[in-house]
Each structure stands twice: as C-alpha cells, then as structure tokens.
Amino acid sequence: MRRGLKFVPLALLLAVVLELAVFVGVGRALGFGAAVLLVFAASLLGLVLMRREGMRAWRGFRSAATAGQPPGRQVTDGLVGLAGAMLLAVPGLVSGLLGLLLLVPPVRRLARAGVQRVTERRVSSMVAGDLFGPRTVRVRQGAPQPTPQPEQPVVVDGGRAIEGEIIEPRRH
Numbered sequence: 001m002r003r004g005l006k007f008v009p010l011a012l013l014l015a016v017v018l019e020l021a022v023f024v025g026v027g028r029a030l031g032f033g034a035a036v037l038l039v040f041a042a043s044l045l046g047l048v049l050m051r052r053e054g055m056r057a058w059r060g061f062r063s064a065a066t067a068g069q070p071p072g073r074q075v076t077d078g079l080v081g082l083a084g085a086m087l088l089a090v091p092g093l094v095s096g097l098l099g100l101l102l103l104v105p106p107v108r109r110l111a112r113a114g115v116q117r118v119t120e121r122r123v124s125s126m127v128a129g130d131l132f133g134p135r136t137v138r139v140r141q142g143a144p145q146p147t148p149q150p151e152q153p154v155v156v157d158g159g160r161a162i163e164g165e166i167i168e169p170r171r172h
Helices: 003-030 032-066 072-089 093-103 105-122 125-132
Strands: none
Touching (some): 003 032, 032 072, 032 093, 072 125, 093 105
C-alpha cells in the first residue's frame, strides 16, 4: 500500500470542513437561498459538462487511434476536462470553483502537461512513447563518461552444477 493513501481520509475530512465553511460564509454574505441556488446551478452545469467532456475525450481518443497517432494527449486533455466537470458536479462551492478552473483553456493546458509529466515518470519509456509519442529530451555536452566494463561472472566450485533448491526471502 502506498504511503500517501493513509492521508486520504484526513484530506476528505478537511475538504468537507472547507466546503461547509465556505458555504456558511457565502450563505451569510448572499443569503442561504442564493448559496443553495449557486451550489445547485454549479452541480447541474457539472452534470451537463460531464457528458460533453466524456464524449469529447472519447472522440479525441478514437480520432487519434484511427489516424495512427499516439492518443495520450487527447486522453489526458479529456481526463482533465472530465475531472473538472466532475468537480463541478460535486455539490460544493470550492470543488465547483476548482472544476471551473480546470475547464479554462490555459489552466487546462497546464494541468494536462502536469498529468503527462507524472504519467511519463511512472510508466516505462516504451509505454510513455506509445502514449505520447516521441519525447523531447535535453542533452548537455560534457566530458565523455567512461563505459562500464561488464563484470566477469563468479565461478564457484570449478563451474560444476550444484544441486539444491532456491528459497526466496520472505517479504514483510
């Protein structure tokens, strides 16, 4: 299990407390009815956009696949848009604002680039190339590095076969 997952319940609790505090603040400033209407309108907009963004992501993926191009950019863009629509659909003013920000094109491009970077770090180079196409790398000219010499194999007991069984160490 990953170390960061143990903080998910705490993060969700803090998100709920933040949403309630913002809702109460907006309710006091604009009135309770206006705050409820604002949350309802944002959620309704999010539900409508979820369908649109989902279809857009699917069309982008299919067009890239039929053109023989790597689908990663379209998929990533679609996922960012879908995440924005889902955040809008979740009842809450803070999540709605974050979702709306993810739908703004410059913020969406930044989020897509971030998701792509994280994905490229977590998958193999071959998979990243299949998803996003050839990558641009920076090469710095410097002193040539010595090529490592392959290590000679260790020969035990004159190279005769040794009978036995391999016991794997226990993993904790």
